[in-house]
Amino acid sequence: MRSAPAAGFLPLLLGLRLLLGGGAAAQYSSDLCNWKGSGLTHESHKKDVEQVYLRCSEGSIEWMYPTGALIVNLRPNTSPASYKHLTVCIKPFKDSAGANIYLEKTGELKLLVRDGDRSPSKVYCFAYDQGGLFIEATPQQDISRKITGFQYELMNKGIASDLHTVSAPCRPCSDTEVLLAVCTSDFVIRGSIQDVTNEAEEQESVIHVGVSKLYRQKSKVFQLTGESGNWRGQIKTLLECGVKPGDGDFLFTGRMHFGEARLGCAPRFKDFQRMYKEAKDKGLNPCEIGPD
DSSP states (O other): OOOOOOGGGHHHHHTGGGGGGTTEEEEEOSSSSEEEEEGGGSOTTOOOEEEEEEOSSEEEEEEESOOSEEEEEEOOSSOGGGGGGEEEEEEEOTTOOSEEEEEEETTEEEEEEOTTOOOTTOOEEEEGGGOEEEEEEOOOSOOTTOEEEEEEEEEEHHHHHHHTOOSOTTOOOOHHHHHHHHHHOSEEEEEEEEEEEEETTTTEEEEEEEEEEEEEESSTTSEEOTTTOOEEEEEEEEGGGOOOOOSSOEEEEEEEETTEEEEOOOOBHHHHHHHHHHHHHTTOOSSOOOOO
């Protein structure tokens, strides 16, 4: 469904390709990953459009006192030929307000996030070649407490589909999927479920994991605790998957997404040992890892 832009911005959108040549102020972020700006720099009688250029695979936008509009140009430091394989995901801040977020392509807008949408922890993903981000401030009597903001990530389309599986998100992984996950996941650990906290509002469960062996982690999600000297950490998954505390060890794999560990394949450890041995005996295991 296509959403029509506000009337005040229609001429701007029709001439979007000409914005850099006149009327739009170029605004570069200080670290090329994150941008923080203010609408108070606009003159009150103008509907300015600012350009933001970011060159990282992840970062954030924080637009205080939004007025006018913002165009976010994501230009990762990869070959332009690889852009077609990228997916962009954004996660609005919990209290983000004051603007609508659109996908824009050749002057046409598609509403992505409506101002006032309070869907907690919701992530919006789209193919890189579907368009750029156009953020339009909504009319406000008082902008003093409005901040529009979100985190963004660019990732390979295959990884994105792993994180946002629409069909059967809680389906157990096959042997092949487990063995591949061991090789490609951001974290791989052997551990047990110490506790599970259900967050009904966000429709998520937080799995509190005690780690007996750390094979790999991309970020320091799993850390040594000062009191016991044991490794511990948290992994998030969907509430509908119904994870509960229980006995026994599991092999936990998954991806980092917006700074959080998201659960991928998680077979019982004894089942992983069997899978790994069978594949190794046949010379079919995709990578080496000590299963003991």
